[in-house]
Amino acid sequence: MELLLLLWSFSLWSSWAWPASSLTDSEPPKAENVHWVSLDFKTILRWSAPASNYTFTVLFSEEDDDWNTIDECIQISDTECDLTHELLHKDRTFTADVQTEGSMNNDYDLEELPHTYSDPFNPYKHSELSAVxxxxxxxxxxxxxxxxxxxxxxxxxxxxxxxxxxxxxxxxxxxxxxxxxxxxxxxxxxxxxxxxxxxxxxxxxxxxxxxxxxxxxxxxxxxxxxxxxxxxxxxxxxxxxLDMRTVFQAVFIPLVLLIVLVTVLVIYCRFCRRKHKTPDSPSQGPAAHCTVV
Structure with a gap:
């Protein structure tokens, strides 16, 4: 009887422990929705992935040439990588590969880890341009x-x-x-x-x-x-x-001439009046006055 109870307890423990073990050994996350975002030749690769202890490494290739990496995008936990200065502004087509990286506690073969390729992208031809x-x-x-x-x-x-x-x-x-x-x-x-x-x-x-x-x-x-x-x-x-030259010719020159003319007339009339009131000047009679022609 005791042996039967022991076997029954072990079976209950096994049924409870097995799902936990499955969660621990779940499949590595794969990058989804990999796409390019580029404005005025600032080019960023973005993707989505569920939260996990895994990281990502971005590789890129120019015109199907060798794959390259940059230090800023190796084993990162972020879901974006700035490739502006790697793609430059040349009229070339680039492809990216987002590779999932295992942690130190996970014993996975690198070739078995998932990766996702981007669509081809040419910043020179596809980067959007902002408002001027x-x-x-x-x-x-x-x-x-x-x-x-x-x-x-x-x-x-x-x-x-x-x-x-x-x-x-x-x-x-x-x-x-x-x-x-x-x-x-x-x-x-x-x-x-x-x-x-x-x-x-x-x-x-x-x-x-x-x-x-x-x-x-x-x-x-x-x-x-x-x-x-x-x-x-x-x-x-x-x-x-009108431009400034036309405005000057049409308005300011006639205005200056008018001011000069009025100033000359005022000075001349004052001179005539002073001369008429001087005692040593010959008498002009009561009708003497300045006449401006």
Whole structure:
């Protein structure tokens, strides 16, 4: 009877202990949803995975060449890796592999550990471009000139932080979208440089402008960057439609001449009155006065 009770107790203990052992020896987590996030050539690889004692190592390959690693992304517990300065800004395609790494307490063969490949990615062709900043440089009678600033990238060169023009060079254009205030019709203009002149505008009218980086050689989904905030001209003052030289010629020169003329006349009249009141001067009679011709 005692032997039967002992066997029964052992079976209960075994049924309780076995699931705990299974949890301890659970399968290593595999990286899921591996994807690239890149803005202005700052490129980060991200993924998701359940919490565990395992770590991850990221490997990357250029154009199916040898696999490489960086110290910052070897056996990390984070679920992202910054590869900006490894991928640089070359027109090359890269692939990443997120490898699960076992802890010191787990005896796993490296080849048996799970890994997940990313989709191919080319920062030069796929990195998104942020909104640009611009200002209205000059308002003429029938045109407006915009001064556009190149956004900075996540890449730092030997002497400065690179702009998107430093990376894209001649491939970078800017798209200007504009419309006359009160109108629903918009017009677009593609320009090559940072100084954009918008011609053929109606004099005295207010116009609104937006600007976005534009790379014609890219696929349509990543061809254009984000739009800038909108900026408008007032169109309420004639002075805003004229340049400073025209304003000077039309207003200030005549005003100066008028002031000089009035000053000369005032001085001349005062001189005449003083001369009339001097005792030694010949009598002019009661009707004597200054006459200005």
């Amino acid at each position: 900043a611009f200002s209205i440089q000059k308002v003429a009678e029938r045109s407006v000139t915009l001064n556009i600033s190149d956004p900075l990238t996540g890449i730092h060169g030997p002497t400065k932080q690179l702009s998107i023009r430093d990376v894209l060079k001649k491939d970078l254009k800017y798209k200007v979208s504009y419309y006359k205030a009160g109108s629903t019709g918009k017009r677009d203009l593609i320009v090559d440089s940072n100084m954009a002149q918008i011609p053929n505008l109606d004099p005295g009218q207010s116009y609104c402008f937006m600007v976005a980086a534009f790379v014609p050689g890219r696929s349509k989904s990543v061809q254009q960057g984000a739009w800038s905030p909108q900026t408008c001209t007032s169109g309420s003052s004639i002075l805003e439609e």
